[in-house]
Amino acid sequence: MRRPFVPIDAALLRAVSPGWAGALRAVDDGPLDFAAAARQHADYARALVQAGVAVTVLPADPRQPDCCFIEDTAVVVGRHALATRPGAATRRGEVSPVVDALVSVGCIVHRMGPPATLEGGDVLRVGDVLYVGLSQRTNRAGVEALAAVAALEGLVVKPVELGDAMHLKGGVTLADADTAVVDADVVDPAQVAGWGLSVIEAAEPVGANVLALGRGRVLVPAEAPATAERLRRRGLAVRTVEGAALHRADGRLTCLSLRLPRPGGWCA
Numbered sequence: 027m028r029r030p031f032v033p034i035d036a037a038l039l040r041a042v043s044p045g046w047a048g049a050l051r052a053v054d055d056g057p058l059d060f061a062a063a064a065r066q067h068a069d070y071a072r073a074l075v076q077a078g079v080a081v082t083v084l085p086a087d088p089r090q091p092d093c094c095f096i097e098d099t100a101v102v103v104g105r106h107a108l109a110t111r112p113g114a115a116t117r118r119g120e121v122s123p124v125v126d127a128l129v130s131v132g133c134i135v136h137r138m139g140p141p142a143t144l145e146g147g148d149v150l151r152v153g154d155v156l157y158v159g160l161s162q163r164t165n166r167a168g169v170e171a172l173a174a175v176a177a178l179e180g181l182v183v184k185p186v187e188l189g190d191a192m193h194l195k196g197g198v199t200l201a202d203a204d205t206a207v208v209d210a211d212v213v214d215p216a217q218v219a220g221w222g223l224s225v226i227e228a229a230e231p232v233g234a235n236v237l238a239l240g241r242g243r244v245l246v247p248a249e250a251p252a253t254a255e256r257l258r259r260r261g262l263a264v265r266t267v268e269g270a271a272l273h274r275a276d277g278r279l280t281c282l283s284l285r286l287p288r289p290g291g292w293c294a
């Protein structure tokens with residue numbers, strides 16, 4: 027039975043690491059700005075709180091420059107969660123504290139081992155289906171590990187070939203339960219339409235990563251004004267947050283939180 031789409035009501039975040047200067051990135055465009063990243067992270071947390079989300083911020087780890095991108099460390103499906111084995115080997119030390127936090131909120135946490143790799147940025151839930159990018163960071167064994175956990179909640183996993191893209195959700199995210207925003211350079215909009223979604227093409231690449239808050243509200247990067255306008259024209263209530271300092275380390279809005287779906291429902 028298809029579960030209802032519900033507003034996000036709880037999320038784990040993780041503070042920006044004092045080691046931020048060493049965060050992974052595809053393009054080195056000069057030194058990363060810790061103060062700006064921390065400020066934008068705080069703005070993001072505030073936006074979630076103002077949207078009614080119960081936010082818990084885990085402490086940063088100075089040895090883990092990418093730890094604020096907490097979404098990559100686990101996939102939560104109902105009462106069960108899969109602790110990931112990130113494809114980026116330098117990020118594997120981020121996972122344990124997130125497991126502890128998930129256990130403390132009552133999740134049954136499952137592990138995956140080599141050769142499997144998977145990052146949460148590759149997992150897009152649409153109803154009872156998890157679309158999983160086969161990407162730079164997630165391999166077929168990782169998809170199989172997730173499929174085993176998803177089956178415990180009656181969910182189905184469908185792999186999506188991405189070629190050289192970093193993460194599926196760099197190219198497609200939900201604006202609401204039935205509407206996706208897509209970067210056509212990463213994911214074919216026709217393929218996404220085949221998932222039963224209404225498709226809006228992002229006008230800016232970073233615009234393809236938005237966070238559906240529920241009840242018609244969507245969080246959009248301030249750096250994607252034309253995408254925001256397209257979403258408003260669809261009748262969505264858009265809230266923007268600045269993220270340029272985080273984008274420079276290939277972080278996007280969804281990467282910054284691990285949403286905990288309400289029992290019996292699903293959320294972005």
Ligand code: GLY
Nearest residue numbers: 049050092275276
């Ligand atoms: N800097 C985020 C990542 O590359 O995983």
